[in-house]
Amino acid sequence: MKITKEKLKQIISEELEAIKSTLDEQGEPPPPPAEPEKITSATQFAQKLMTISKELRSGEVKGLDPKEMTEILEILIDVIKEAEAESSGSLMTQISRIIDNKLGQQ
Numbered sequence: 001m002k003i004t005k006e007k008l009k010q011i012i013s014e015e016l017e018a019i020k021s022t023l024d025e026q027g028e029p030p031p032p033p034a035e036p037e038k039i040t041s042a043t044q045f046a047q048k049l050m051t052i053s054k055e056l057r058s059g060e061v062k063g064l065d066p067k068e069m070t071e072i073l074e075i076l077i078d079v080i081k082e083a084e085a086e087s088s089g090s091l092m093t094q095i096s097r098i099i100d101n102k103l104g105q106q
Helices: 005-022 042-058 066-085 089-103
Strands: none
């Protein structure tokens, strides 16, 4: 496909506008998203799950419908079973990237 000079200018202009829209008022890019907490032990993992459970019970997490809760739980169970069966760090990274991309958290 041959790109004309005008089409190239339009593409560049659109990309510049997209970049400008992500800059804050001082012209600085937004800060990167916070790194997820690094879990180094089963105890730490269990504590994090307990914290999430408490947040759910206390109503801090709102808007989850029964279908979403069921799907989240099934995904969690499947992921834990897979991790139990074999080392699956690269698979977990791929799954995390897919979710981040779908949610717009690149």
